[in-house]
Amino acid sequence: MRVRRSIFRVINRRESWAGWSQVAPTLLFLVVFFIVPLAMMFGSSWMARGTYGGIEWRFTAEHYVRFADPLYLSILARTLAWSLGATLFCLLVGYPVAWTLANAGRWKNVLVFLVIVPLWTSYLVRTFAMIFLMRDSGLINTLLLKTGLIQEPLELLYTPGAVMAGLVYGFLPFMVLPIYTSLEKLDPTLLEAAEVLGARPAARFWKVIWPLSLPGVAAGSLLTFIPALGSYLTSDLLGGAKQMMIGNLVQNQFTTARNWPFGAAASFVVMSGVLVAVTLYLRMRDKAPGGGL
Amino acid sequence: MTTTRRLPAWIIAVTGMVYFFLHAPMLVLVIFSFNDSKFSTEWSGFTLHWYTRLLERDDILVALQRSLLVGGASTVISTVLGTLLAMGLARHRLTARTVLEGLVYVPVVTPEIVCGISLLLLFVAMGIPLGTGTIILAHVAFNISYVTVVVRARLEGMDQSLEEAAMILGADEWTTFWRVTVPQLWPGILSGALLAFTMSFDDFVITSLVSGPGTATLPIVVYGMVRKNIEPSINAISTIVLVVTTTLIYVSDRLTRSPKPS
Amino acid sequence: MSTPSFAVEFTRVRKTYGSRAAVKDISFSIRPGEFFSLLGPSGCGKSTTLRMIAGFEQPDEGGGEVRLNGKLVNHLRPYERDLGMVFQSYALFPHLTVARNIAFGLEQRGVPRAQIGDRVKKAMDLVQLDGTTFGDRLPPALSGGQRQRVALARALVVEPPILLLDEPLGALDLKLRKQMQQELKELNKRLGITFVYVTHDQEEALTMSDRIAVMADARIAQVGSPAEIYERPRTPFVARFIGESNFLEGDIVADAGGRLTVRHPAGTFTVPTPPGGVVGTRIHVALRPERLLLPDGDAAVEGDNSLPATISHVIYRGEMLHVRVAVAGGGELVVATRNEGQLRRPMAYKPGDAVRVWWHAEDVQVLEADPT
Numbered sequence: 024m025r026v027r028r029s030i031f032r033v034i035n036r037r038e039s040w041a042g043w044s045q046v047a048p049t050l051l052f053l054v055v056f057f058i059v060p061l062a063m064m065f066g067s068s069w070m071a072r073g074t075y076g077g078i079e080w081r082f083t084a085e086h087y088v089r090f091a092d093p094l095y096l097s098i099l100a101r102t103l104a105w106s107l108g109a110t111l112f113c114l115l116v117g118y119p120v121a122w123t124l125a126n127a128g129r130w131k132n133v134l135v136f137l138v139i140v141p142l143w144t145s146y147l148v149r150t151f152a153m154i155f156l157m158r159d160s161g162l163i164n165t166l167l168l169k170t171g172l173i174q175e176p177l178e179l180l181y182t183p184g185a186v187m188a189g190l191v192y193g194f195l196p197f198m199v200l201p202i203y204t205s206l207e208k209l210d211p212t213l214l215e216a217a218e219v220l221g222a223r224p225a226a227r228f229w230k231v232i233w234p235l236s237l238p239g240v241a242a243g244s245l246l247t248f249i250p251a252l253g254s255y256l257t258s259d260l261l262g263g264a265k266q267m268m269i270g271n272l273v274q275n276q277f278t279t280a281r282n283w284p285f286g287a288a289a290s291f292v293v294m295s296g297v298l299v300a301v302t303l304y305l306r307m308r309d310k311a312p313g314g315g316l
Numbered sequence: 317m318t319t320t321r322r323l324p325a326w327i328i329a330v331t332g333m334v335y336f337f338l339h340a341p342m343l344v345l346v347i348f349s350f351n352d353s354k355f356s357t358e359w360s361g362f363t364l365h366w367y368t369r370l371l372e373r374d375d376i377l378v379a380l381q382r383s384l385l386v387g388g389a390s391t392v393i394s395t396v397l398g399t400l401l402a403m404g405l406a407r408h409r410l411t412a413r414t415v416l417e418g419l420v421y422v423p424v425v426t427p428e429i430v431c432g433i434s435l436l437l438l439f440v441a442m443g444i445p446l447g448t449g450t451i452i453l454a455h456v457a458f459n460i461s462y463v464t465v466v467v468r469a470r471l472e473g474m475d476q477s478l479e480e481a482a483m484i485l486g487a488d489e490w491t492t493f494w495r496v497t498v499p500q501l502w503p504g505i506l507s508g509a510l511l512a513f514t515m516s517f518d519d520f521v522i523t524s525l526v527s528g529p530g531t532a533t534l535p536i537v538v539y540g541m542v543r544k545n546i547e548p549s550i551n552a553i554s555t556i557v558l559v560v561t562t563t564l565i566y567v568s569d570r571l572t573r574s575p576k577p578s
Numbered sequence: 579m580s581t582p583s584f585a586v587e588f589t590r591v592r593k594t595y596g597s598r599a600a601v602k603d604i605s606f607s608i609r610p611g612e613f614f615s616l617l618g619p620s621g622c623g624k625s626t627t628l629r630m631i632a633g634f635e636q637p638d639e640g641g642g643e644v645r646l647n648g649k650l651v652n653h654l655r656p657y658e659r660d661l662g663m664v665f666q667s668y669a670l671f672p673h674l675t676v677a678r679n680i681a682f683g684l685e686q687r688g689v690p691r692a693q694i695g696d697r698v699k700k701a702m703d704l705v706q707l708d709g710t711t712f713g714d715r716l717p718p719a720l721s722g723g724q725r726q727r728v729a730l731a732r733a734l735v736v737e738p739p740i741l742l743l744d745e746p747l748g749a750l751d752l753k754l755r756k757q758m759q760q761e762l763k764e765l766n767k768r769l770g771i772t773f774v775y776v777t778h779d780q781e782e783a784l785t786m787s788d789r790i791a792v793m794a795d796a797r798i799a800q801v802g803s804p805a806e807i808y809e810r811p812r813t814p815f816v817a818r819f820i821g822e823s824n825f826l827e828g829d830i831v832a833d834a835g836g837r838l839t840v841r842h843p844a845g846t847f848t849v850p851t852p853p854g855g856v857v858g859t860r861i862h863v864a865l866r867p868e869r870l871l872l873p874d875g876d877a878a879v880e881g882d883n884s885l886p887a888t889i890s891h892v893i894y895r896g897e898m899l900h901v902r903v904a905v906a907g908g909g910e911l912v913v914a915t916r917n918e919g920q921l922r923r924p925m926a927y928k929p930g931d932a933v934r935v936w937w938h939a940e941d942v943q944v945l946e947a948d949p950t
Contacts, residue, residue, distance in 0.1 A: 031489050032655055042408030046416060049401035049460060053419060056457040060434035063441060116334055123331040126323055136569055141338050144561045145518035147535050148554040151542045152341035162344055165358060195338065253427020255521055260542065270429045277433055290430045297425055480634055481669035483656040486686030499673040
């Protein structure tokens with residue numbers, strides 16, 4: 024006890040020491056097991072590939088240059104397009120859901136819970152659910168064949184559509200919840216005031232609801248876009264070899280292709296995309312007061 | 317209830333369809349885990365066969381054990397570290413606060429594939445053999461952020477003068493933490509821990525990259541089964557995972573919702 | 579080592595947060611058993627000062643000394659200082675019963691289990707809380723006033739030499755507040771414990787305190803008894819913050835017979851010579867409204883100074899009448915006179931009347947400048 028107290032007395036001599044002593048262990052862990060690895064990866068992306076698949080200590084920019092190749096550019100473009108598309112679709116479809124949640128009254132808790140559950144359920148399991156539905160012998164095809172609407176099974180899986188569906192299915196809750204949080208804070212008297220002043224429903228939405236929900240929209244879009252950008256499982260399981268996204272490229276380089284530096288470079292291309300998105304988000308959030316995560 | 321609060325029919329319709337889309341696939345999966353038919357998606361009768369099959373598979377049982385071990389260990393470590401960080405940030409003025417807060421969010425925005433790859437690089441470079449230990453370390457790394465955010469939210473809603481009152485009455489920092497802070501904080505800590513456990517239990521991408529040969533966790537085995545696309549045992553195990561997750565989330569949800577007297 | 583004569587002693591204490599100085603350079607001493615108030619508007623540094631006594635904040639390095647009963651405590655933790663404290667929010671532990679809340683400090687001091695129950699009961703009697711009814715209740719089930727008493731009992735049960743109170747009555751309604759003010763004052767006298775009380779309510783401070791430290795802008799403007807603070811304010815801030823005040827200023831034209839003669843646009847008046855009053859400089863004085871006198875009919879007015887003025891309003895305030903008069907050369911004075919009953923014997927003055935306002939030279943307070 025005496026030892027303990029003297030430790031506390033020393034730690035608290037300065038305000039900053041007290042704070043740092045609590046923060047330090049975790050900080051150390053995060054630096055060693057997060058920051059350092061990321062730095063190492065960045066470093067190795069500028070190294071040459073070793074003959075047997077390792078890393079050779081020779082500086083080169085070849086891996087980044089390689090991205091100018093149309094093959095890789097198309098992967099980048101595809102990833103970007105699908106991520107943006109999925110985000111947009113989630114926004115269009117998720118916004119009404121968020122509105123319903125915010126206005127649900129006593130159903131609110133149940134409905135919110137029902138949105139949270141898919142969010143935390145294993146993504147692997149959920150993706151398999153989609154496979155179960157979409158594969159040639161899957162439920163959708165079975166039903167369609169049985170009712171005679173089609174003669175042959177539709178190729179639903181291993182298409183761009185399947186990947187997009189998977190992305191939306193996976194990340195929709197991430198879009199809904201922040202928007203719901205924003206809408207919940209909306210003061211109903213604002214809408215009443217607008218109505219009294221003569222605004223029709225459409226005007227009330229665009230002039231009052233939408234601007235005030237923007238922090239949630241921004242947060243939700245960020246939380247959907249980023250995982251989509253770096254997604255790997257979706258395109259792996261639902262897209263097959265033909266629908267490669269950057270995440271698959273990275274994984275590929277670290278396993279079969281054994282070109283670690285190139286994989287690292289690809290990782291950094293993804294990270295740059297993430298950084299750009301986050302910066303845009305932060306900038307938007309700082310401009311509009313009273314919002315954000 | 318004013319007119320502006322009423323939900324137009326089309327919004328309810330869209331919401332309904334979205335909920336259907338979100339839950340139908342899983343429900344189908346669950347239903348067909350009881351289907352007495354190996355290949356077809358036609359209903360042939362109710363059976364628990366696929367569940368008992370799971371018990372016969374040693375690889376699944378071993379993987380489950382490992383998942384629980386990894387989950388437990390990484391949850392404990394990340395909860396301790398996350399709570400410490402949350403307390404340091406919430407109760408003290410630090411000049412580097414903004415940097416630290418940013419650091420907490422880095423794991424959240426980093427794509428899993430990037431996390432996994434960079435950790436793999438670290439382990440290889442440091443000569444650390446891949447195995448259960450590396451999996452635990454990786455899980456702790458990404459779980460800390462979630463625990464920190466949840467605990468911090470709860471801390472900031474707590475009256476700081478409670479801790480000061482305890483200290484004036486003679487309790488030092490350690491005693492105050494256990495006798496005053498934790499009783500107020502524990503729903504947040506538990507909620508954060510449950511979240512961490514769930515994320516750890518479900519993780520595939522990162523785990524697959526940092527686990528060595530022969531150290532499979534449950535998601536890795538499931539992935540193998542999905543790839544090979546064989547039998548409805550996958551449905552069975554998916555159902556189990558779903559039930560476990562839903563229960564954990566339900567408990568965590570009730571904890572964060574419980575109005576603590578303060 | 580001589581026996582310490584002060585319960586609390588601050589010597590040139592400074593506390594800065596980053597670029598902001600919360601406490602600039604304060605020194606004061608509190609006598610044992612005193613009821614001492616720190617009074618000032620929000621942001622003046624009074625709470626920071628109290629927190630430095632408690633140990634939640636420490637003075638800057640090289641920024642002065644805090645002593646409790648003679649002992650230097652700058653770096654002592656709060657739990658090493660043997661103090662009692664009542665918080666603004668009461669800070670009762672919500673997960674513990676009233677009895678366990680009160681027992682907390684005793685448990686920390688290792689008081690034997692057998693004695694705790696007894697001492698808790700005595701503490702509850704002290705604050706007039708019935709032990710059997712309230713002992714097992716949880717804080718959320720109590721009213722504001724009851725929580726207040728529990729907080730007090732909890733602080734006092736350990737018999738600390740000094741009790742700190744951080745605006746403890748703010749959340750109570752007026753009647754309860756007045757009652758608690760009385761009880762606190764009585765406890766202070768009965769127990770002989772030094773009370774250090776923080777408040778922004780000047781009436782509260784005047785009612786309860788033996789001495790008051792008026793703080794503004796991270797400094798102490800004046801320390802003194804309620805009478806000294808009210809009747810002899812030293813700075814314009816103190817004169818304005820406590821009660822109402824009139825202000826006059828003028829040039830010193832003569833110094834004779836212990837009196838300065840001051841020239842004002844409306845006339846001259848005299849002031850008892852303060853130290854350092856130099857002929858040719860400007861002087862600022864304060865005058866309480868109730869010290870100004872208006873002639874009542876033909877009766878002679880007491881007072882040795884007067885200025886001509888014009889009535890602008892008469893404000894009815896029940897017990898008093900406030901008569902606002904405009905003084906030649908700009909400026910306004912407020913005269914507070916007792917209301918003798920406006921229905922029975924209405925006051926003779928109406929707006930626009932010319933009148934002479936009188937006062938005694940001794941009632942004037944010479945002011946120092948407010949520190950920057």
